[in-house]
Amino acid sequence: MRPLSKPVTIINFIVVLLSQLPTLTLSQCRDSCGDIPIKYPFALDDGCGAPQFRRMLNCSTDLFFLTPSGSYKVESINYDKKTIVVYDPAMSTCSILQPHHDFLMTDIQSALIPPTSDTVFALLNCSIDSPVLNHYSYLCFNFSSHSCDELYGSCNAFRVFHMVANTTSPPCCFTGYDTVKFMSMNILDCTHYTTVTNTDELRGIGPQDWVYGIKMTFAVPDSGCNRCAMSGGTCGFDTETEGALCLCSSSSNYTRECGKEDDQL
Ligand SMILES: *[C@@H]1O[C@H](CO)[C@@H](O)[C@H](O)[C@H]1NC(C)=O
Ligand SMILES: *[C@@H]1O[C@H](CO)[C@@H](O)[C@H](O)[C@H]1NC(C)=O
Ligand SMILES: *[C@@H]1O[C@H](CO)[C@@H](O)[C@H](O)[C@H]1NC(C)=O
Ligand SMILES: *[C@@H]1O[C@H](CO)[C@@H](O)[C@H](O)[C@H]1NC(C)=O
Ligand SMILES: *[C@@H]1O[C@H](CO)[C@@H](O)[C@H](O)[C@H]1NC(C)=O
Numbered sequence: 001m002r003p004l005s006k007p008v009t010i011i012n013f014i015v016v017l018l019s020q021l022p023t024l025t026l027s028q029c030r031d032s033c034g035d036i037p038i039k040y041p042f043a044l045d046d047g048c049g050a051p052q053f054r055r056m057l058n059c060s061t062d063l064f065f066l067t068p069s070g071s072y073k074v075e076s077i078n079y080d081k082k083t084i085v086v087y088d089p090a091m092s093t094c095s096i097l098q099p100h101h102d103f104l105m106t107d108i109q110s111a112l113i114p115p116t117s118d119t120v121f122a123l124l125n126c127s128i129d130s131p132v133l134n135h136y137s138y139l140c141f142n143f144s145s146h147s148c149d150e151l152y153g154s155c156n157a158f159r160v161f162h163m164v165a166n167t168t169s170p171p172c173c174f175t176g177y178d179t180v181k182f183m184s185m186n187i188l189d190c191t192h193y194t195t196v197t198n199t200d201e202l203r204g205i206g207p208q209d210w211v212y213g214i215k216m217t218f219a220v221p222d223s224g225c226n227r228c229a230m231s232g233g234t235c236g237f238d239t240e241t242e243g244a245l246c247l248c249s250s251s252s253n254y255t256r257e258c259g260k261e262d263d264q265l
Contacts, residue, residue, distance in 0.1 A: 028247055029234045033059035039079055040225050040235045041218065048234060050221045051242035052112055069104035075213060082220065083116065085197065087213040092124070092192045094155035094207045100192045102185050103214070113218045115177035119197045122151060123173045123180075125161045126190035131183065132173040140173035143196075144203040148172030151194075154207050158192075224256055231257035 029048035031038055043049025044059050057074070058064045064071040065086045072086035092098045103121075105113070120143050126133060132140055152158050152169040162169050172190070173179075185193065196202070197215040225235040228246035233254070236247045248258035 028250060029236065030059070033057070033063040033074075036063050036074060036077060037079075038063075038077075040229075041220050042077065043236070047239045047245075048236045048247070050223065050225075050235070051237040052108055052221055053218075054242075056109070056113075067103075067105045067109060069102050072214070082218050083215055084113065084218060085213050085215045088195075091212070092157055092194045093212040094151070094194075094210065095157055097157040097160065097192065100185050100190075103180055103193075103195075105181075110181060112221075113216045115195075116197070116215045116217050117176065118199045119177065119195060119213075119215045120174050120199045121177065121180050122148060122194045122196060123175060123185075123188055123190040124148070124151065124158060124170075124192040124194065126171045126173060126188065128171060130171065130173075130189040132175065132179065132188060132190075133171050136179070136183075139175045139179045141175070143174055143199040144201075144205075146174075146202065146207075148174060151207050227257045228254075231259065233258040 028045065030044045033044060038044055038049075038057070038059075041050035041053045042057055043053065044057055046054065056066055058066055058071065063074040065074050065084065066072075070088065070090065072088050075085040075087055077084045088103070090098055090101065092100070123130075123132060149169055149172075151172065152162050180188070180193070185191075194212060195214050196210045197213050198211045202210055223235070223244045228235050231246065231248075233246040233248045236245045236253075237243060238245055244255065246254045246257055248254055252258075254260060
């Protein structure tokens with residue numbers, strides 16, 4: 001026993017020392033994934049960020065936004081403008097045709113992180129029986145003077161639709177997120193879709209140079225996070241009750257701000 005006691009004491013000392021280092025206070029919540037900063041309300045680790053945004057991001061090879069329809073690569077998060085831009089690697093674009101699948105979000109995601117109005121869903125190769133060509137044709141619009149025919153005409157990926165019906169190109173529709181939210185691709189009866197964002201800025205720009213992706217705007221739940229952050233803590237929540245917590249160090253959590261127990265608790 002004797003020879004061991006000295007190293008053990010040193011280890012104990014180091015552990016005590018480490019637990020008092022302020023840098024450790026943030027270590028329970030990763031604050032970036034690659035070069036994308038992760039801040040409230042988003043988080044990578046459970047118990048960090050806002051509970052409403054739980055399990056929405058995955059930092060594996062890259063940062064991914066998880067929805068019931070798949071993992072979407074996060075291109076950027078703008079915390080000032082409160083926008084997040086994602087890209088579906090399995091989506092068709094002007095240069096690649098891929099099998100269709102729906103874009104689905106959870107109810108919470110639809111409510112808190114809806115796609116912006118300058119994100120347009122282009123439904124392609126629709127059948128003439130598609131609801132958006134009949135009862136719901138008012139849901140289709142042209143953006144910045146662009147028409148769907150332009151996509152068929154100038155995109156290598158979509159030229160294939162042209163060849164089938166050799167007189168007129170198959171119907172298509174530029175529409176907003178609400179349309180695909182309420183009607184699946186099967187109901188819409190269109191075989192492919194692509195999404196274009198920043199559509200307000202694409203006047204006079206051809207489909208090859210459009211920005212393909214989905215821009216969403218997020219709401220930041222008001223849970224007194226500023227107070228916690230200013231006291232040096234990281235905003236998080238109790239993983240069981242989902243009640244707000246201010247994560248202060250690996251050994252202490254407070255409800256509102258570091259070093260101060262909330263009166264209500
Ligand atoms: C603080 O909260 C986090 C997240 O809920 C949890 O993982 C951690 O165990 C808590 N620490 C203490 C000391 O309660
Ligand atoms: C996150 O990514 C890792 C590595 O790719 C994977 O093992 C894990 O299942 C993913 N988590 C979720 C919730 O998709
Ligand atoms: C276009 O839609 C028709 C059915 O409306 C389908 O038979 C055809 O395969 C689709 N074209 C491509 C390239 O998927
Ligand atoms: C969109 O533009 C095309 C060609 O410019 C036109 O034929 C079509 O009627 C327009 N659609 C709508 C909904 O304005
Ligand atoms: C394409 O056009 C040719 C000549 O006009 C016609 O004979 C042929 O039936 C058309 N094919 C289709 C699939 O409409």
